[in-house]
Amino acid sequence: MGKPPSLSGQPVGLEREQVPLNNGGKAKKPLSFYMTFLALNICVLLVSLDATALSVAVPVITHALNGTTLEAFWASLCFLLAVVAVMPIITSLSDVLGRKIPLYASFIIFITGSIVFAVANSMGILILGRVLQGLGGGGLDVLGEIILADITSLKERPLYLGLFSIPMAGGAICGPIVGAALAENASWRWIGWINLPLGVTGLLLFFFFLRLKPIEATLASKIACLDWTGMVLFLIGSTLFSLPLSWAGALYPWASYKTLVPFILGFLVLISLSFYEARPVKPLFPYRIFKSRTATFTLIGSFMHGAVLNGGLLYLLLSFQATFRDTPFRSAIEVLPICVFIVVFSIVGAVSVEVLRKYKLLTIAAWPCLAVGVGLFALWKPGVSDGIKYGPQVLAGVGLGVLFTICTFPMNASQQVDDAGIAIGIMVSFRMFGSTTGLAIGSTVFHSVFEQRIAKLGQLPGELAILHDVREAVGFIPFLREIDHSLPAYNAVIESYTVSFMAVFLALAGMGAVGFIFSFFIKELSLENDEIGRQGFEGN
CATH class of the missing domain: 1.20.5 (Single alpha-helices involved in coiled-coils or other helix-helix interfaces)
Structure with a gap:
């Protein structure tokens, strides 16, 4: 016999259960909650590592597999495109079907993609592996944040989000270093193989400990509701x-x-x-999510943050390799200041919200740090002091780190508790769509400026002549260390790279300035909500 509906209209089985309180008055969390939280951390570490490890290894892989410049381009890009395409779809599927089916499917697709990547004997197979990794990784990334919103209340979320940001941002730090180290000293195939133990561990933890409240409906009716x-x-x-x-x-x-x-x-x-x-009954992008002014401007901010974060980190690595002729591994070490400060201040941002119970002033203060720090990257040229090299990285890292976690709070505070998961999923999708746009803007600005600078140099000698085809500019960066530095146009070519990167950083700083302006339109909403959504953790 079915359970009678409650006064709220929800089945009794979906209402929150009473749980014991500890001496501090807070509900005790069961062991399964902490094991699930551990699995979430493994999940985001896995995706974070994989998304960034390949960036510095692409030239090595392309050379090993006799790939073309076009194939190298797709090897770098296809992962991000797959992530962007799948995130809103996975968010909607998990909201209708429940989190577990999309979660397990994402793990299986990601692990399969990692194996395909690791055994690839051609660039075509490698690109297929990266597409599969992107489809699975996009699901894992967005579901990690959605499930965290499911199993914690808005009131307690700052603490857990601060802890959650450690593997999320830490993977972004370690990724380029791990990728460069494996590509230069072991085998690039280990970039795929290292995902397996982490992936299997996370999958098993979720299987045994993830206990979310089920959505009470038949599978057929759920499928019929999908958009x-x-x-x-x-x-x-x-x-x-x-x-x-x-x-x-x-x-x-x-x-x-x-x-x-x-x-x-x-x-x-x-x-x-x-x-x-x-x-639709269950739309992919529900209108109600966008009705709040705070939610709308938070989504715009997330878009700008993603653009500057991913575009900035990629061109930061390339700039060190071109302007200072660093190896890929050395360039990964050189960007440690910004990466470390992103991690530290993503935690500081969340903890500050936990203590102050406010987020608006922190948001407004973070954007100038981001914009000014990234803009100061434009000062880089051969021979600059360490202060000019690393100081702006620290400033940009502060802004990027705080915004990494703090956007979650106005997004959730502006929504009904049952919409917390889908709201966060949409926000993460906007951030990733911003990443694609930031990379596109960076690419367009770089190639436009570089083409103009190279055209002014006239006919280039010897090995430098390839740069008359602007499409070869990025792929040629690793060879700048190897060719004869005494060639007549060599220093002028390096200057062309330097000026082109300067234009990219100024463009990204401009996007940060736009984010700063829009941050004033976000309202300060209350975070004092103890409710858990309809797919919350059983026992909360």
Whole structure:
């Protein structure tokens, strides 16, 4: 016999259970909660490591597999594109079907992709592995934050989010170092193999300890509620929109039909999706999430943060390799200041909210640190002092770190408790879409400025002549250390790289300034809410 409905309209089985209180008046957490939290940390560490480890190893892998510049481009890009495409879909699936099915599927796809990557004997197979890793990794990344929102109340979340940010940001630090070390001293294939023990451990922990309240409905009714049309429209629209953003200026000019046609089509499909989303029972992007002014401007801020974070870190590594002729491994060491401060201040941001119970002033203060710090990267040139090299990294790391965790609080505070998971999923999707845009803006600015600078140098001698094809500029960076430094145009070429990176950093700093302006429109909302959503942890 079914359970009778409660006064709230929810089945009795979905209401929060009474749990014992400790002496401090707080509900005790069961062991299964802490083991689940450990699994969440493993989950985000895994994705964070994998997303950044390949960035410095692509030239080595391309050379080992006799790949082309175009294949190297896709090897770097396909992971991020897959992540962007899958995140909102996984968020919607988990909101309708429950978290476990999408979670386990994401693990299996990610582990399969890691094996395909590790055994690849051609660039085509390697790219397939990266696509699978992106599809699985995107699911793991977004579900990690969604499940954290499920199993904690808004009131207690700052503490757990501070702890959660350690592996999240720590993986971003270790990724380039691990990738460079394996590619230069062992085998690049270990970038794939190291995912297996972590992945299997996380999967087993979730299987035995993740105890979320079930959604009381038949599988058939759940599937009928899914926004299938919205998923298809988003998949098509985001792919068509993101691809030309990624190759504009690098593979094809902005004015080329190969860039403009898919870009315009993708934009139109996404616009049509925004109108269509008023119709489904369980839309991919529910209108109610965007009704709050605070939520809207938080999403814009997350977009800008993702753009500066991912675009900045990539071009930071490339800048050290080109301007200072560092090896990939050395460049990964050189960016440790910004990475360390991102980790430290992502924790500081969350702990500050835990203590102050406020987030608006912290948000407003973080953006100038980000914008000024990234803008000061433009001062880099051969021979600069260590203070100019590392000081701006510290400042940018403070801003990036605080914003890494703090955007979660206004996003959740502006929503109903049952929408916490889907709201966070949408916010993470916006951050990743911002990452794609930031990389696209960086690529466009870099290649445009570099092409102009190289054209002014006239005919380049010997090995430098390849740079007349601007598409070879990034791929040629590792060879700058090896060619004859006494070539007549060598220093002028290095200056061309330096000025091009300067333009990229100024463009990203401008995006940080936009984020700063929009942060004033966020409201200070209460965080004093002890409720757990409908898919909360059993026992809370």
